[in-house]
Amino acid sequence: MLEHDTCHPSTFRELFFRYAAPLRHFVFFRSGDWAGAEDAVQESFLRLWKNCQAVPPEKAKSFLYTVAGHLFLDEARRQQVSFKFMQYAERVVPAGAPAADYDLEAKEVQDKLDAALLQLPEGQRVVFLMNRVEKLTYAEIAERLGLSVKAVEKRMHGALVELRNCFQGE
Amino acid sequence: MQTFSDDTLLARWLSGELSEAERQELEQHPDFPVFRRIVETADRLQLPDAGAQAMWDRLSPGLTSKKRVRSGGASRQYWIKWAVAAAAVFTLAVFAWTLWWNPSPAAPHIVATVTGEQKTATLPDGSTVRLNAVSSVEIFDEKWNEERRVKLIGEAFFTVQKGVAPFIVETAGGYVSVLGTSFTVRYRGGAFDVACYEGVVQAAVPGGAKQTLRATQKAAARNGVWQPLSSITDSWPGWMQGESRFNETPLYEVFAELQRQYNIKIEATGTEGRRFTGAFVYGDLPTALRMICSPLGLSYQVEGKVVRISGR
Numbered sequence: 001m002l003e004h005d006t007c008h009p010s011t012f013r014e015l016f017f018r019y020a021a022p023l024r025h026f027v028f029f030r031s032g033d034w035a036g037a038e039d040a041v042q043e044s045f046l047r048l049w050k051n052c053q054a055v056p057p058e059k060a061k062s063f064l065y066t067v068a069g070h071l072f073l074d075e076a077r078r079q080q081v082s083f084k085f086m087q088y089a090e091r092v093v094p095a096g097a098p099a100a101d102y103d104l105e106a107k108e109v110q111d112k113l114d115a116a117l118l119q120l121p122e123g124q125r126v127v128f129l130m131n132r133v134e135k136l137t138y139a140e141i142a143e144r145l146g147l148s149v150k151a152v153e154k155r156m157h158g159a160l161v162e163l164r165n166c167f168q169g170e
Numbered sequence: 171m172q173t174f175s176d177d178t179l180l181a182r183w184l185s186g187e188l189s190e191a192e193r194q195e196l197e198q199h200p201d202f203p204v205f206r207r208i209v210e211t212a213d214r215l216q217l218p219d220a221g222a223q224a225m226w227d228r229l230s231p232g233l234t235s236k237k238r239v240r241s242g243g244a245s246r247q248y249w250i251k252w253a254v255a256a257a258a259v260f261t262l263a264v265f266a267w268t269l270w271w272n273p274s275p276a277a278p279h280i281v282a283t284v285t286g287e288q289k290t291a292t293l294p295d296g297s298t299v300r301l302n303a304v305s306s307v308e309i310f311d312e313k314w315n316e317e318r319r320v321k322l323i324g325e326a327f328f329t330v331q332k333g334v335a336p337f338i339v340e341t342a343g344g345y346v347s348v349l350g351t352s353f354t355v356r357y358r359g360g361a362f363d364v365a366c367y368e369g370v371v372q373a374a375v376p377g378g379a380k381q382t383l384r385a386t387q388k389a390a391a392r393n394g395v396w397q398p399l400s401s402i403t404d405s406w407p408g409w410m411q412g413e414s415r416f417n418e419t420p421l422y423e424v425f426a427e428l429q430r431q432y433n434i435k436i437e438a439t440g441t442e443g444r445r446f447t448g449a450f451v452y453g454d455l456p457t458a459l460r461m462i463c464s465p466l467g468l469s470y471q472v473e474g475k476v477v478r479i480s481g482r
Contacts, residue, residue, distance in 0.1 A: 012233070013226070021220035028217070038221075042229050047412045049233055053290035054300035054327060054410065066404055067411045070449070106211070113211045131184070132212040138185060146405050156181035157174075163208050164201050 006060055007052035015060050016045055022134060026144070027068050029129040030122060044068045065144045116166035124159035127152055180205065282306035283324075285433045286452070288409075293318070297337065300327040302356075302409045304430040325356035327367075327407055344375040344391055353383075354407050359426070362391040365402050408449065415449040424450075424462060425479075432458070433475065440481035441468065 005011055020041050027037035044067040048060060055063045117125060130141045138152045145152070174180070175195060182188050183196055183205075196202060281291040283301045291299045291307060294314045299307050305324025313319075318330075318337040330337045332350030339346045339355050343362030346355050351369025356362070364373045366383040373389055374380045381389045381396055390397045408415035414427050421444040425436045432455050448465055450458035455472070463470050463479065471478045 009233075013230075016226055016229070017222055020222045020225050024220040024225075025217055034218075038225060041225055043412075045229055046232065047410075050288070050412070051290075051300065051410050053292070054298050054329065055406075056329075062405045063411075066406050070404075070408070070411060070413065106214075109207060109211045110214075113208065116208075128212070132209065133215050133217060138181065146403070150178065153178035153181035156184070157178050160180040160205055160208065164204050167204050167208060168201075 004057065005052075006048065006055055006057050011057055012049065012052065015048075015057060019061060019064055020045070022136075023064055023068055025134050026065065026126070026130065027071075029126045029133075030069075040068050040071045043071055061144070062146070066146070069145075112167055113163070116163045119166050120159060120162055124155045124162060127155040128159040128163075131156060174199075184209065279311070280306055280308045285429070286431050293320070295331050295333055297328065297330045300410060302326065302430075322355055322357070324358065325354065325409070327354045327410055328352060343394070344373060346371055346373045348372065351385075359423075360393050361423075364389050365407070367402070367405065367407075409452075412453070413449045413451045416446050418445050418447055420444075421446050421466075428458065428462070434477050435475055436477050436479060438479045438481075441479060444481065 006015065023044060024037045024041045027040040028034055031037065044064045047067050048055060048063055051063070117129075120128070126145070127141055130136045130144075131138070136144070138149050138156070141147075142149045142152045176192070179188070179192060179196060182192070188196065199205075281289060281299070281301065283289045283303055283305050286303055288303060289301050291301070291309070293299065293309060294311050295318060297318070299320065301307060302325040305322070305326055307323075307326060308321040310317075310319045310321070314335070316335055318333065318335050319340065320338070321340045323341070326339075328337075328339065328348075329352040330348055330350050337348050337350075341355060341357040341362065343357040343360070344364075346353065346364055348369065348371040351371055352367045353369075353371045354363070354365045354367070356364075362373075362375065364371065364381075364383060365388040366385055368385050370385075371383050372380060373383065373391075375391045375394045375396065377394055379396055381391075381399070383389050383399070386401050386403075388400045388402050390400070414424075414431065416424055421438070421441050424446045425438060428434070428450065429436055431450075431452050434455070444466060446462060446466060448461060450461045452458070459470050459472070459477065459479075462468070466481070468479055468481050470480070
C-alpha cells in the first residue's frame, strides 16, 4: 500500500519503480531516442518531487505522463529527432518456430514493419506501440495520454490502415 | 482500396470486442491476412530493459539532498552536536508546551513566494494551495469550519478536500467558490483566469456576473467582463510542470511572466503588438530566452540582470 504522501521517500521510490520503465518506453515511442528518453524520465520525476505536496500518489501517473509528453515537445522544438525504433527493439523468435524458416521470412517482414513505423504519424505510432509492445489496454493508454478510449481506438485503427498501405507498397 | 464500416473496427478486433457481423466483415476483407501479419510481427517486438535501478541510482542522490538538513562533517567539533541536541530538546519542549496550552496551533496566515519560487501551503482541512512565483495566499483559519476562505494575489493551483463548508478564493479581480475539486486561479494586471481540472467551480467578477465551470473548462475575465469559455487540454497547469505556456498571448505578458520566474529586468524594443504561442522553461534562462525569441525571430542580449530583447 502506498503511504498517502508523494513526498514520503518510500512512496516516491515505489512510484519511481512502478512508472519509470513505462515512461521511458512512452517517450521512446514518440521520439525514437533511447538515451534522451532516460533524461526525460529523470526530469519528470524531479518535477514530481518538486510538486510532491500538491500531487497525491494516485495522480502521480497523470502528472508524469503530462510532463514527459511536454518535455519531449521541448526537445523536439530544439532539435529534430529521427525515429529508430528497430535499432533498440529486440527481435524475439517465437517458441517452436524452425529457426531457419523464421529468419528468412520474418526478417523481411520485420524490416518492412520498421520502415512502416517510420512513416506513421506520431499519434498513431505511440498508441500502436503502447498497445502491442507495452501491452497496455486502450483504457490504460487513454488515461495516460489524456484522450478518450474512442479516440485511442481510432488512432489504433488508423495505424493499422497506414501500416497496411506501407506493406502493400512493394 | 476497400474501406471499413467503422473507424475503430481494427482496434476492437485486437481487443476482442467485435460483434459477429463485424468479425465476418473483417475476415472477408482482402487485406485481412496483411493485418494479421503486421500484428504478429509487432507482437514479437520487445524493448531493452529500461534500467529502472540505474535510473534510480542516478536520480535519488539529488532528491535526498533537497530534503535533508545539511549533515555535519567529521571535522565538526563534538560540542556542536551536543549544542544542537540541546537546542532540539529545548525546541521540542517549547513545541509540546505550545500544544498543551493551545490545542490547535494557529496555521501561518500568509504564505508568499518570491521571483522564481513555488511553494505549497496545506490548509486546516488538508486542502492544498500550490503557489506560482510572486504570489501570496492569506488563510482565514479562525472561522474555517463555517467558511473556508482564502485571499489570493497572483496565481495558484488549489486541490480542495470535499467538505460541508464552501471553499472561497478571493482575488481583486473576482472570486471562486467550490465544494471539493481542483482548479487554478490567476489574477494579474486586470486579467482574471480560472481553470477547472476536476469537479465544478463557480466564479464571479466584482460586478456579480457568475460563470460555472466544469472539469477541463477555463474562464477568463478581462477588466471585469467574462470572455467565452474555452477548454484546457492538459491534465496539469504548465507552471506546475516546470514551464509557462502561452497561446496567442501579447508579448508584454510573456515578458512579465519571465520576470516573475527569473530575477531579471527585460528591456524590449520593436516588439509592440507581437504575440507568442509556445512555452518557456524554468531554471534555465538561456533555454527560456531561446524558446521565446527564436520562433519570433527576436534577438537578445544578456548583461548581468538586464536582458535586452529586440525585434528590429
